[in-house]
Amino acid sequence: MKRLSLAKTVRILSAIVLISLEFTCLFPFLAEGGNSPVTVERSRYSLYFAAYGICAFIVAFDFKSAIGFLERPLVRWAFAAVMLFTWGMLVRVFNAPAGIEDYLFFRLFALQLNSIGFLLCCTMIFGDPDVLLIAKWAVAVATLVGVVLNIYDFTFPGFFCYYPGRAAGLYVDPNISGISLVFGCVIGLRAIRRPWWQEAFVLVSFIGVLVTFSREALLAFGCVLVGGNLAGRWRLGRLVVACGLGVVLFVALNVGDNLLSEKLATSDNWSRLTSHSDPSAKSRVDVAEQTLDAFEEAPILGQGFGTTIFWDQGRLGSHNYYLALLADHGVIGIFLIPALLLSIGRKCWDFYGFAAAFLVFCLFYHDVFSVVAVLISLAIEAAEAYPRHLVYDPKPRSLIYGRN
Numbered sequence: 001m002k003r004l005s006l007a008k009t010v011r012i013l014s015a016i017v018l019i020s021l022e023f024t025c026l027f028p029f030l031a032e033g034g035n036s037p038v039t040v041e042r043s044r045y046s047l048y049f050a051a052y053g054i055c056a057f058i059v060a061f062d063f064k065s066a067i068g069f070l071e072r073p074l075v076r077w078a079f080a081a082v083m084l085f086t087w088g089m090l091v092r093v094f095n096a097p098a099g100i101e102d103y104l105f106f107r108l109f110a111l112q113l114n115s116i117g118f119l120l121c122c123t124m125i126f127g128d129p130d131v132l133l134i135a136k137w138a139v140a141v142a143t144l145v146g147v148v149l150n151i152y153d154f155t156f157p158g159f160f161c162y163y164p165g166r167a168a169g170l171y172v173d174p175n176i177s178g179i180s181l182v183f184g185c186v187i188g189l190r191a192i193r194r195p196w197w198q199e200a201f202v203l204v205s206f207i208g209v210l211v212t213f214s215r216e217a218l219l220a221f222g223c224v225l226v227g228g229n230l231a232g233r234w235r236l237g238r239l240v241v242a243c244g245l246g247v248v249l250f251v252a253l254n255v256g257d258n259l260l261s262e263k264l265a266t267s268d269n270w271s272r273l274t275s276h277s278d279p280s281a282k283s284r285v286d287v288a289e290q291t292l293d294a295f296e297e298a299p300i301l302g303q304g305f306g307t308t309i310f311w312d313q314g315r316l317g318s319h320n321y322y323l324a325l326l327a328d329h330g331v332i333g334i335f336l337i338p339a340l341l342l343s344i345g346r347k348c349w350d351f352y353g354f355a356a357a358f359l360v361f362c363l364f365y366h367d368v369f370s371v372v373a374v375l376i377s378l379a380i381e382a383a384e385a386y387p388r389h390l391v392y393d394p395k396p397r398s399l400i401y402g403r404n
Contacts, residue, residue, distance in 0.1 A: 007062035011131040014054045016138055018122070022047065022372045023142035023184065024149075025177075029170040047372070048114050051121040058124060069124050073343035074382045078116050081336060085112055085305060088329045092304030108306050115369035122379030132383050133191065139380070140188030140201070146170075146181055147208030154211040167211040176371055178217025179361050181208045183377040186224055186354045190384075202228070216364035220357035227353030291323040295330075302330035308366065321362040337362055344382040354381060 021027035027047065059066040069075070089109045096102060126132050149169030153160040160168050171177035185205035192198050202225070209217045287308070294303050307327040308318040318324045325333030341355045354377070362368055369375065 005062070007058050007065075008128055008131065010054060010057055010061075011125050011128055012134055014051075014125050015131050015135045018047075018051070018125070019135060019138040019142055019376060023139055023180065023376060024145050025170040025172075025180075025373070028372075029172070048118050048121075051118055051125070055121045055124050065127060066124070069127060072123070072382065072385075074123060074340075075120065077339055077343040078120055080339065081116055082113060084329055084333065084336060085109060088302060088305035088333075090304075091301055092306065095304045105306050108309060112369060115375060118372070119369070119375045119379055119382075122376055123382045126379055126383035132380070135380055135383075136187055136191040139184050139376075140191050143181055143184030143188050143205060143208075144201075146177065146184065147204050150177060150181070150208045150211050166213045167208075174212040175214045175216055175365065176373075178209045178212035178214035179220060179357070179365075180371070180373040181205050181212075182217055182220045182224060182357050183354065183374065185221070186350055186357065187377060187380055189228075190350060216360055220360040223356035223360060224353040227349050227356065230349070287318050288320055288323055291318040291320065291327050294327040295323070298330060299326075300330050302326070302328050302333060304328065318366045319364060321366050321368045324366045340378070344378065344385050346385045351381065351384070 089105070092105055093102075096105075126135050146169050149160070150167040153169055154165075154167035157165055160170060160172055166174040168174040168177040171180065182205070185202060188201060188205075189198055192201050206221060209221050291308055294307055297303070305328055308324050318327070321337065322334060325336055329336075337359070341358065345351060345355070358374075358378075361374070365371075
């Protein structure tokens with residue numbers, strides 16, 4: 001049996017602990033006493049600093065792979081993103097809104113830089129093929145745990161989630177819970193190789209997403225299903241059997257009665273599933289119009305960093321990252337997300353499904369890089385784009401592929 005190097009051992013343990021604590025949202029949930037959603041920044045500081053320390057250890061004991069890591073396109077994207085955010089912060093300095101302290105903008109700016117740094121750290125941790133495989137299995141297990149928690153939260157309304165009739169598990173926020181399960185489904189499918197297990201995993205993940213009643217998560221999951229169908233990964237017969245098992249699961253857990261209960265039938269949950277207009281959708285449209293007006297006022301340079309975050313009337317953000325980038329950084333800001341996907345892209349159906357789901361997520365959420373589970377998913381995709389361990393050859397000054 002091959003003996004693991006110290007650096008690889010640290011990578012494996014770090015990946016397991018990181019995904020166990022963050023992909024289930026266990027760490028923020030415990031840090032905040034179960035009273036705040038995942039978007040609260042306070043609980044993430046120690047996690048970021050721990051990731052920085054682990055990467056410093058990897059650089060010290062596995063310098064070759066660290067040098068190779070710098071050649072990844074994601075590193076160049078990160079540099080461009082930092083420059084874009086810095087420019088937006090400079091514009092904000094000369095365009096500060098009245099009544100808001102400069103510290104709040106600088107704090108938000110620092111959190112964005114920390115998020116990018118954490119993304120790079122996770123990519124370095126997952127950069128070994130053996131570690132990457134373990135990380136994908138860990139995500140699959142964390143996804144199943146998230147589904148169980150969501151079903152429990154839905155069966156006993158209000159146990160975790162603030163929104164009556166919607167499940168969220170430890171995430172507290174049903175939208176973030178749903179999208180995390182979508183990304184977990186895509187990543188977990190790469191670890192699960194048996195066909196029947198794949199269909200069952202997809203069905204279980206769908207149940208977990210469904211009970212969140214999150215439009216963005218359901219639409220993103222639809223993108224994954226379409227991608228798998230076009231790629232020939234799903235067989236109709238196996239899906240029918242899997243759906244039959246799902247019906248039995250619904251009956252056994254009494255989920256069907258909850259879905260048809262008068263309490264939920266009279267709520268806005270059905271309007272979410274049927275795409276009818278509801279107060280939440282109307283509010284998002286109003287905020288989107290206001291964000292577009294801000295973009296039209298400064299289409300070239302933008303309004304500056306954090307334009308929509310500190311709006312009054314309780315409107316915290318634009319709920320659309322594309323519009324937020326346009327308002328903050330002008331026309332050039334819209335290229336940030338496509339450039340990110342290009343930097344981690346590969347020609348494979350599951351990446352296309354992931355990319356489509358991520359684009360949908362950005363369409364409905366304005367603070368994309370604040371969700372640690374999303375950063376972990378992006379890091380796994382970036383590591384997946386380089387399936388072999390990068391080794392630096394100092395003599396010809398070039399990068400070659402191989403294993404240690």
